[in-house]
Amino acid sequence: AFTLAENIMEKLHGDFASGRKDDAQITDIISKYHQKYDYILDPHTAVGVGVAEDALQENEKMVTLATAHPATFPDAVKAATHIHPDLPEWLGDLFDRTEKMDVMPNDLNVMRQYVRDALASKAKVA
Numbered sequence: 001a002f003t004l005a006e007n008i009m010e011k012l013h014g015d016f017a018s019g020r021k022d023d024a025q026i027t028d029i030i031s032k033y034h035q036k037y038d039y040i041l042d043p044h045t046a047v048g049v050g051v052a053e054d055a056l057q058e059n060e061k062m063v064t065l066a067t068a069h070p071a072t073f074p075d076a077v078k079a080a081t082h083i084h085p086d087l088p089e090w091l092g093d094l095f096d097r098t099e100k101m102d103v104m105p106n107d108l109n110v111m112r113q114y115v116r117d118a119l120a121s122k123a124k125v126a
Contacts (some may be wrong), residue, residue: 004053029041
């Protein structure tokens with residue numbers, strides 16, 4: 001937990017908005033988009049789309065980016081659409097792949113250097 005000064009919170013509220021959706025609402029959003037647009041949202045994206053819809057004023061436009069593939073949440077998607085989503089061919093072995101990760105200290109400068117080094121090594125390969 002952390003506490004921010006009131007003036008910081010006021011600034012954040014001026015620049016950012018947030019919202020939430022419960023499981024039933026998420027299912028409804030996925031179902032609605034599937035029926036209306038023949039598009040299957042993953043649950044995380046459905047939350048973003050639903051919150052965005054709530055925030056839209058008349059004649060406003062908003063872009064919402066997908067955050068995951070529906071097949072990574074097959075049970076939730078099937079409950080909403082009656083379709084079991086398959087992973088795309090290029091992700092077909094996703095759940096069999098070896099997980100790769102590096103444990104990093106909570107240090108911004110170390111993280112910056114890590115990213116610089118990773119980008120530099122990619123540039124040498126290309």
